Structures are given as C-alpha cells and as structure tokens.
Amino acid sequence: MQLMRQFWRSIDPIWRRQLDPSSLQFRLTVEVAVLFTVGLGSVAAWTSWKMQQVLIATHTQNIDYIATRFPRDVELYSEMLPIATGLQRTINNVAVPGLMIWVKGTNGQLLAQSASLNMSASLRAELMSLAEMPRTPQVYPIHGRYVVLCESPVMVEGKHLGRVYLAQDVTEDQRQFINAINSLIGICLLAIAAMLILIFLRIRRSLQPLQDMNQMAGAISAEDLNKARLQLRHAPSEVKELAQTFNLMLSRLSDAWEQQRQFVSNVSHELRTPLTVVLGYLQSLLRRSTNLSDYQQEALATAISETERTVRLLQDLLDLARADSGYMPFHLESIVLNDLLAEVAGMAEKFSHRLIQVQATEEIAAIVDRDRLKQVLINLIVNAVKYSEPDQWVELVLEQVDHQALIQVRDRGVGIPLQDQGRIFERFYRVDEARSRSTGGHGLGLAIVKTLVEGMGGSITVRSTLGEGSVFEITLPTQLPE
Secondary structure, three states: OHHHHHHHHHOOHHHHHHOOOOOHHHHHHHHHHHHHHHHHHHHHHHHHHHHHHHHHHHHHHHHHHHHHHHHHHHHHHHOOOOHHHHHHHHHHHHOOOOEEEEEEEOOOOEEEEOOOOOOOHHHHHHHHOOOOOOOOOEEEEEOOEEEEEEEEEEEEOOEEEEEEEEEEEOHHHHHHHHHHHHHHHHHHHHHHHHHHHHHHHHHHHHHHHHHHHHHHHHHOOHHHOOOOOOOOOOOOHHHHHHHHHHHHHHHHHHHHHHHHHHHHHHHHHHHHHHHHHHHHHHHHHHHHOOOOOHHHHHHHHHHHHHHHHHHHHHHHHHHHHHHHHOOOOOOOEEEEHHHHHHHHHHHHHHHHOOOEEEEEOOOOEEEEOHHHHHHHHHHHHHHHHHOOOOOOOEEEEEEEEOOEEEEEEEOOOOOOOHHHOOOOOOOOOOOOHHHHHHHOOOOOHHHHHHHHHHHOOOEEEEEEEOOOEEEEEEEEEOOOOO
16 A cells, blocks of 8 residues: 555656546546446457357267267167177267266166276266266366266167266367467457557547646736637647637637726826825815814815825836736846845834834845835835834844845734735735725735736745734845846
C-alpha cells in the first residue's frame, strides 16, 4: 500500500488526472475495456466449449459405435464358436490402441478382456474395479488421466449374457486441448492488454482538445480576453464546434470587459472634475462663514467630508481603469529606499498624528517609481492607522533579502481574520462592512496598492493575527530585468 502511494505521488500530475477514477478518460477506458473483455471472453469461452464438444464427440462416437456393434458381432460368432471364444474374437476385432474392453457375466465373473498394452496396470485395475459406467460415453478424470467410459448389455439369442465395458484413454488429446485452451487464454489476455493501451491512447487523443480548453480557461485573465483563442486542427467536428462557441464567448466577454472599463474610466473622469469644483466651493464657504449656526457648519463639514470621500473613490476607480487599460505609466529608476521611507514617515506623522518608526540597518536601493511607491506606503499607513488605537505606532522596516528589497508595514491593530486574508486585495472587498463604513473605506485601497506594486515588478503579501496586528510585506527588485 505504501509503495502504491509513493507511485501515485511520483507520477506526472497530468497522468495523475488521467488515471483519476473520476475522470472521463478513465471511465471511458474502463467501460470500453470491460465491454471488449466481456465480448472477447465470451467468444473465447464459446470457442473452448465448442472445441471440447468436438473432441469429446470424436471419441464418444467411436466408443458408441463399438458398444452398439459389439453385441451383434458376439451373436454372430456364437453361432460358429463357443461363447468365450466368440467374445474374445469380437474384442480382438474391435480393439484399437488405447482402448480397453472387458466383459463380465451376470454374476460379475470376467469372461473376456482386451490386451490394452498402452495402459498401466494400476489404471487397468482401477477401471475394472468400477461397478457401474454410464450408458452413453463420457469423459472422466482417473488417476491424473482422462478416460472415456461406457457400458452396454450383451445379448445372445435373446438371453442376457452380461455387460461389456469400454474405456479409452484420451489423456494426450485432452492435454493438447488444455494446452490449446491455455494458449487461447494467453492470447486473449495479450489482446485485451494491447487493446486497453490502444483504447486509452485513442481516448486520450480524442479528449486532448477538451483538456486544452480546460487549461486555457483556467489560465485566461481579464487582460488576455482579447488575445486568447482556441485553435483545434485535428479534433472531431463536435469539439471544433465547441471550440468555436468558446472563442465567440471569449470575444463577447472581451467586448463586455472593455466596455465596462471604458465606462468606469469615463464616469470617473467626468464626475471627478465637477465634484472637485463642488468641494472647493464648500470648503471656501465653510472658511468664510461667520453668520452660520453650529448646525449649518456641521452640515457643511459633513458635506465636505463625503465629497472628499467621493473624489477619492473616483480617483481610485480612475487609477484602476488606467491600470486595466495599460495606460498607467511607471517611471522606474534606482532610488535609495531609506530616504523615501523617512520622507513618507514624516508626511504620515503630520496627517495621522501618530508615531511612525523607520527601521533600517543598511542603505538599500531598488528599481521603483518614486511617486507610486509613496502612494503605496501612504495607503498602507492610512490603513494601519484606521484599524489601530491612537496610542499605537506604526513601523516601517526595510531590509534586503536574496537580492530583493523588502519593506514591511507593521501595526498592532485589530488584525485580519484568516479567512479574509486571501481576499483583502480584491476590489470592493471589505472585511467588515459596518467597520469599513465607519472608517470611510470603500474597498479599493489595497486593490490599488497591489496593482501599483505589481506594476513596478514587485509583490505584496500579508500576515495577520486577530488582536495582535498585521504585517504587509512588499518585495521590490533591486535591478532592472534583463
């Protein structure tokens, strides 16, 4: 069992899927193999039975002929010779090699018998000790030999003289028949194995287009919709039709995705300008208002806050739309991250009124876009500040690991549940709807962070424990790709 597990783990994953009992290829192969085995096995069984019947019939017909002829010859000889002499003369006339004949009287006394030179003494003794034999010739195994047995009454002038017993050794013929049957079974097994392999390969080739479609469907992303097309040249017509339908579906999805991105980009662009104007008037009105009541001033402050939040949302949507369309430029250059982190920490302390600590043991440079990286770090710091207590500080840790720059943004906030850590970088995904609304989040900040980091050739991950805080880890290249 352990060897089978090791074998299963060692084989190629593609073959593992093909040998999976739940796969279509495996089931079709098994079903066809079963049908082929049943059909070929039935033919082989019928052929074996028919060959055995022919072999038995050949011997039984000869014995039956002798058993039928024997009483007539005895009666014919008895007219000219004594009974004992007539019996022996008849036996000598019908005897053939391998055939033993003997006659017993009504009292069981042996009246005559053949020489049977080809039979061993033990077999002859065993045969003559039999009290009864079948009336019709049949094959019986005796002492490792195969013998056709038959008995018939002997009548002379209407009187019952006794019984004649016939036994023919057909061991050699039977062994040849068994060898032939074994050869037939071996050939059938080889044919089944060869057909099983051929059927498996044929079904595998027939289903290969479906596997290609499956792999393509799993690898297609939103950016590949306008390029991905399935090309099948040596596939059945039904599969080609399915591939054509699949390509049409990809084309429609690509058009729909492009229209959606264009719509988001246009709406964000068109709404951002008037809302920015409205925000400016509201801020100016609040600064110059001297005769407004407290309630009116509070209403204006709320309107300004919501307008600022909407403008930020539109800016985020516009950034994502540009990134999706490939229109977000990155000015990559080698910069010293120590200076950039110190600058970002100073800016963050002013607007967050929170202590931002920077930890770096050495000077580290990376290939990044300065403005985009500042945007990433500020977004992460804002996120850390939102979900931690006012007396808790945020840490920026810089180090170099395996020729890559590593930036960690650590907080000691509420943390992120394990089941949500794999989805927090998705657009509009929020861990807690009520908490996100209270902190002003709309679920796009971390999505933009991930887009910007990956646009600079880096990656971002998160580790978090509830009640202990979170660590966002950014990995950036230290040299330009070749």
